[in-house]
Amino acid sequence: MSKKIATVITNMFEDVEFTEPAKAFQEDGHEVVTIELEAGKTVEGKQKEAKVKIDKGISEVSADEFDALFIPGGFSPDLLRSDDRIVAFTKAFMDTDKPVFAICHGPQLLITAKTLEGRSATGYKSIKVDMEYAGATYKDQEVVVCKNQLVTSRTPEDIPAFIKESLELLK
Template sequence: MAKVAFLLASNFEDSEMKNPYEAIKEAGHQAVIIGLEKGAECKGKKGTVSYTAEIGAKDAKADEFDAVVIPGGSSPEALRVNDDIVRFVKEANEQGKLIAGICHGPQVMISADILKGKAATCYIGIRDDVKLAGADYRDEEVVVSENIITSRTPKDEPAFIREILAKLN
């Protein structure tokens, strides 16, 4: 069983959190929500789901997790400016852990400077940022590049979830 960190702040894209989170739990893995502060309520931008952060960013330790998932929406913008979130993602990458981001999720990867030399995709609005971070941008539903998995939008969730589960099993 893998222990998977979900990095979350409010205004995430509802389905990009809910669907991978539920699929990972259904597959028998442990899913833990890491937020900016422990106990913080994180609400989806569409208002269909909300979650409570189980661990605050300052207490998150990459060596306690097997994988990291970063849902999209506006949540990554709030996460990427938090030094503890960025440290966590950098450490997870240094340890070779799986790091998956969908839509705007790669913004956190950009801030952690882990995309250089990797292939990646994302929401088209941050395509140039992904390229400038040194990634080989690809307009595909899911891109797997070593330990990094990226997807573009909610319609890509089935492929995103499939690739995460394939790496976890």
Template structure:
């Protein structure tokens, strides 16, 4: 069993949270939702799915986790300027932990200064932002660059989830 951190705020893309979260649990992993505040209620952008943060980012220790998943939607925009969020993903990257970001998730990687020289994908509207940060943007359903797994949109979730699970060492999806 691996421990997976989900970085989450209001406005997440519903399926980009629900499907990876459900698959991590289904595969026997512990999924921990980390928000800006402990026990805060977080609503998806459709307003039909809600999650409660298990802990705040200030209480999270990256050493406790094997991977980090960053769902898209507007959640990353609410998280990306938080210094504790940035530090968490920087430490995860330095420790070569899997960081999986879909849709707008790479905004957090950019804010943390992790894109230079990396190849990734995202919501197509972020392509110029990725290039400006020194990253290489490709328009594919999933891109794996060392410890980073990135995807563009909800339709890419099967490939995104499969690659993330592969990185965790389990091929059940």
């Protein structure tokens, strides 16, 4: 069954951490909806390999409209977490136990939303201490699935495992 996946993304995302999972989600029949502060603009990855057109502005969407949340890494999650609406949107998925897929620096949004307490997760090594301060049990492995809801991975090398477990949760 096709699922609608909210993807919060802005400039300086890690190109392959968006493009590869998004392609896999779409090939599996799911809809990927890109969300940023405003609809219609184009954001660019930090490697300048990918450009993404933003489908919806954050003020136009509600977590209720979506089945899952995808947070690509790079510098994008750090930029997005300064907007309270994006943080509240992220928190809504965690609070309602909808699937959340966060890779690399993606968990920074989960930290700001204060949703990692008591969870097992992973992320890029530079945010390990931040995740621990936020109450997460950090695991240095390619993919961590917590409570059949949260899928996290560390780096672009982990993308195949990240995609596999994310697609599993979408079934």
